[in-house]
Each structure stands twice: as C-alpha cells, then as structure tokens.
Amino acid sequence: MPHTESKKLKSFGILNFIIVKKFITIFVILGILYLIPLMAGGNLMAQNLVPEASESGSGLLRGLEQFWDYTGFANASIGNLIMIAVGLFFIFLAIKYDYEPLLLIPIGTGILLGNIPFQPGVGVGIYEEGSVLSYLYFGVTQGIYPPLIFLGIGAMTDFSSLISSPKLMLLGAAAQIGVFGTFIGAVALGFEIHEAGAISIIGGADGPTAIFASAKLAPQLIGSIAIAAYSYMALVPVIQPPIMKLLVSKKERKIRMKPPRAVSKLEKMLFPIIALLLTTFISPTAMPLLGMLFFGNILKESGVTDRLAETARTKMIDIVTILLGVTVGASTQASVFLTSSSIKIFLLGAASFVLATAGGLIFAKIMNLFLSEGNKINPLIGAAGVSAVPDSARVVQMEGVKSDPSNHLLMHAMAPNVSGVIGSAVAAGIMMSFLS
C-alpha cells in the first residue's frame, strides 16, 4: 500500500514537473516575442524599423526611465523601509503570538500600504486629496469609526459582573490616573497642550477613544497615537504581569472573592439607560462614544432587538475594524510618522500603561483596607481597570490561576475592565471639553 502511494506521488511529481517546464518554455518564448519589438522601439512596424532605429532606442530608454521613476524602487526612502519592517513585524506578532490579530493584521497591512513609495501627485497616498485611501481615512479624521466600534462593543458586552458588584467600578476610575499622568508627562516633554491631551488618552488603553480624542484635539498625531495605543494594548500580556508581581504580594494574589450574585433581567436593562443618562450629563463631549456604547447595550439587553444587536456586534464592528485598522496603519506614512514626537509618544504610551496598571492595583489594595474580611477583593483585578477589553481581564485571570489554580478571577475582572471603558471615555470627554 505505501509502495503504491509513493509511486502515485512520484508520478504526480513528474507530471507537475512537466507542467512547470511547459509553462516556463511558453513564458520564455512569449517574453522573447515581446522583447523583440520593445528593443526595436515600441512599435514594430516596417516603416519605423529601418530609418529611425537609433531614435527609437533612446525612446525606449526614456520610457524605461519614466517607468523607473514611477516605481517604488526609485522613490523608496530608508523611512519607508523601516515602516515596512514595522508593518511586517506587526503581522508577525499577530500570527505568531496571537497578539490582537484582529487589529494588528489590518494595521500591519495598512502600514505596508501607507509606505509603498510613490511619486507625489499620483493620487494614491492617504494624504493626497481624492485618493481612495483618503476617503476611507475620512472616517478616522472626522471621528466616525470610533463610535461605531463602541456600538459593537456595547452590543457584545455583558455588564452583569459590574452590576453585581458596583464597587469594582471604582477600579476603572482609579486606572484613569494613566490618562492624567500621561497628560502631565506629555506637557513636560514639550508637547503643545492639545497634543498632550490627545496623547494622554493612550493611558485609557482604549484604541477607539484615543483615535476619537486625537481626531478632535491633534489630528496630525492620529497615526502615532493609534499605533502606540493599539501596540501597547496588544502587549498588555507582556506589560502587566511584572507590575502585578511587583505590587501585589503572594498572599494577596490568593484572595478568593465572593461569587457575583445573579443579576435580574430588569437590572441589566436599566443599566445602559441609567448609565447613558448619568455619564453623558456629566461629560456631554463623550456622548458620541458613551451614547453608542450604551445604545449597543440597550439593543442587546432589551431582548426585542436581537437582530440589530447581532449585526452591531458581528458584521458591523468587523467592517469598521477593517476600515479603521487599514487606514490607521496607512496613515503612518514614513514622512509623517517617523519624527521625534512619535518616539516620545511611544515612550509616553509605555509609561501610561504602567501607570494605569499600577493605579488600579494600588487602589484595589487601598479599597481592601476598608473592606471587611469576607468581602475583600483580590488586588490583581485592579490591573483590569485599564480598558483593553478583554485582554487585561484575561491577564488577571492567568495571573490569578498561577498563584492558585482554582481561583478564577475572570468574571470579577470584567467589572473593572468594562468600567475602565466607561472611565476612559469620560476622561476623553473631559479632555476634549477642556481643550477644544
């Protein structure tokens, strides 16, 4: 049996080889056929051939030169090559390590698209008026995509863990220290106040919010801010565990929390409505984000608009993620992106994630001081207060299980995680209302 198999394979290989050989022969012959008239000057006509052979030859050269000038090879700069390497690295990270693949693949490909070198004025670049990419980018610069993403997030988020233990919401607020700390840091590094406001939202660890805020406050920095926010969100599993280990003792990591109580349907329905009214009254500038987030949740929890909720959390969010990812990636054209401010933004981004995580953890420890013995919370869940849904909650779960394999913190961590989304949107709203 194996013998016949190998025989079959062998004959298949030979057949393939013959086909490939045939193709090569055909292509070579066709190539020669096309090259002969080209070498003779473009049009192989009897009347052109004899008298002006030399001029046609220079015509060919000119044509080739013009063609060369239009190619990416002639226009490539070191910056383009660096950015293409970054794009490839993003795609590699997404495929190999599964870091936020839904975002890093579109962004990585977008970076490749945005850094294909071309002659200015051809009308293909994202910053060239009338190009297809510039039309798609319109959704980013005008802040259209982020609220649509929030609609989808609202339609897929279950707020029941938050409703069952509302006190955990404070952790989401505490982690917003990342936003305000970065704001001070950005001003200290010499950024203009509006730019600092936009950069600070990276600390909210929420891509759509960061894009929305920077579209309003510092549109020239959208590319760098979005890339920083998304890459650090992808790196949450790398950034957070060391800080957790540093700030939370082994004993504290083993704290078991009371299982969350069952939440009634009515409470789930009331949550988005009350939260929508309350948060948008406090921070009306965050209305496009929070309004859509809670609208999505109303669609989900009302129980009568399943079709709409289903579309919002699947097809629609997918479409918008594709458009957002590719255009944000493409906006990192080397000439605009590779500046000293981008490097500073990256540094600030890293600092803001560290600060936000530490803020959440420390606040959880402070809360424990006031809680009775049976009601203590595991300080690890404070780290989920940075939004980055649901990655940071997953990191908390993994770290919790490492200390005690039967201690599952995921459900508890989802509460600060989703309240982090609300908190960062409110923070972004405040920044915008102060600065715009």
Place this chain on the structure above:
Amino acid sequence: MNDVESLAVDWSEIWIITAVGYTVVFIALVLLVFVFKNLPNFLNFKFRKKEKKVNYNSKDPEGEKYLSGEVSAAIGMALSLYFKEQHDEESGIITIKRVSRTYSPWSSKIYGVNNNPR
C-alpha cells in the same frame, strides 16, 4: 524666553485640568456605583410589597426559595423530556415533492444550438 513664559502659564492650567478631570471621572463612576448599589434594594422593595400579599403556607419561606442541585436537575430533566416529547406531535400532513431530474445537455448538440445564451 517666550517658551518659558508660556510653559509657566500652562502648568497651573494643567494641574487644574488633571485634578478636575480625575475628580470628574471618579464622580461619574461613584454616582454609578451609588445608583447600582441601591437599585437592587429599590427593586426588592417593590417585590417585597408584592410578596407580602402572597400568603405563604410554608413555615420556612427562605428555605422554600432555596433549591438544591438535585431538585434543579430533576426539574431540568423533566423539562428536557417534555420538550423532546413535543417533537413527536407533529402534523400528519406529508408532502411529496416531485423531484424532476433536470436534463443534462453536456453532450447534446441540438440543446446547445437551441439554448445558447448568446
């Protein structure tokens, strides 16, 4: 010089934005905490009123509310059996759909002549 001046002016504003901003984020979420801490009480209050009207015969109403795992398993089993049984009561109408085998014209010359889409 101008830079230094503008930075000096900015800093007070920046501290204000930071302090107010962080406080407002907290206020927003503390209000939500407050509302949702009290919401179950409020809802239960309404339900309690209703419950009072119902006359419990049982001596231990709290015990009545508790369902052991075995009881819920039995209820689940009964429901599952009931819904599975429902399948048997289907309508007796049988529809026989006539399946006509479509004519395959792959080698028919006359078909090719008559039914050429061009």
